[in-house]
Amino acid sequence: MPTPRRDDQGAEFTAFYLREIGVHTPGSLSSFEAPQTEVAHAEQPAASIHRTPAPDASQPVQQRTLADVAGQAATCRLCSLADTRTQVVFGAGNPHADLVFIGEAPGQEEDRLGEPFVGRAGKLLDRMLAATGLARESVYIMNTIKCRPPNNRDPKPDEVQACNIWFGRQLELLQPKVLCLLGRVAAHAILETDAPLGSLRGRWHSYQGIPVWVTYHPAFLLRSPAQKHKSWQDLLTIQERLRHLQGS
Ligand code: URA
Numbered sequence: 001m002p003t004p005r006r007d008d009q010g011a012e013f014t015a016f017y018l019r020e021i022g023v024h025t026p027g028s029l030s031s032f033e034a035p036q037t038e039v040a041h042a043e044q045p046a047a048s049i050h051r052t053p054a055p056d057a058s059q060p061v062q063q064r065t066l067a068d069v070a071g072q073a074a075t076c077r078l079c080s081l082a083d084t085r086t087q088v089v090f091g092a093g094n095p096h097a098d099l100v101f102i103g104e105a106p107g108q109e110e111d112r113l114g115e116p117f118v119g120r121a122g123k124l125l126d127r128m129l130a131a132t133g134l135a136r137e138s139v140y141i142m143n144t145i146k147c148r149p150p151n152n153r154d155p156k157p158d159e160v161q162a163c164n165i166w167f168g169r170q171l172e173l174l175q176p177k178v179l180c181l182l183g184r185v186a187a188h189a190i191l192e193t194d195a196p197l198g199s200l201r202g203r204w205h206s207y208q209g210i211p212v213w214v215t216y217h218p219a220f221l222l223r224s225p226a227q228k229h230k231s232w233q234d235l236l237t238i239q240e241r242l243r244h245l246q247g248s
Contacts, residue, residue: 091142183217
């Protein structure tokens with residue numbers, strides 16, 4: 001299948017993405033056809049990462065807005081990733097978003113540019129969002145930790161725990177209606193489990209009272225494109241829940 005040129009992005013990219021995953025009418029589950037090439041894939045299980053409540057009381061500076069928290073986080077030295085990062089990647093998008101996506105950790109491009117999901121995986125996330133009618137600017141995107149681990153290794157439990165001070169306050173200010181966890185590392189850290197991703201996907205979870213849906217990480221989908229249609233279905237499920245919550 002030919003790949004669209006970069007200057008043809010937008011509607012054509014979305015149409016291409018939907019064709020690629022076997023969907024012929026945007027937004028319609030009934031028109032979905034699973035690709036014949038589909039094979040069973042599972043992400044590798046990772047060590048469990050346990051999250052502790054954010055120690056808000058220890059914060060010396062008032063954090064009334066996301067910008068306040070981001071400003072404080074920018075100089076964070078609570079873990080050793082401060083020694084190797086280029087910059088803190090706090091989060092991006094609509095501060096009033098009902099839907100918040102949470103990935104693993106900044107990669108090389110994110111570390112360079114200071115924004116989450118701007119590399120290859122981020123471009124795919126943009127296309128996944130567009131395919132369900134969501135603009136990147138309408139949602140909020142963040143990571144489990146805010147600094148790039150060297151060589152993109154998995155975050156360590158003490159790094160996740162140290163970063164929780166920012167993560168907790170960020171979610172408190174965002175007050176999303178739904179969280180979408182992208183991949184195994186985010187799911188394990190936030191849901192405090194080491195269950196395989198496949199067993200976490202397909203049902204609702206809860207984090208501090210917020211409904212949580214788990215889907216594949218876009219980087220995994222780049223390696224296993226036959227699974228993209230499942231993520232598309234996940235996004236439609238989330239949209240359905242959001243519509244329900246927004247109506248209530
Ligand atoms: N992968 C992630 O989990 N987060 C990013 O910001 C980029 C890639």
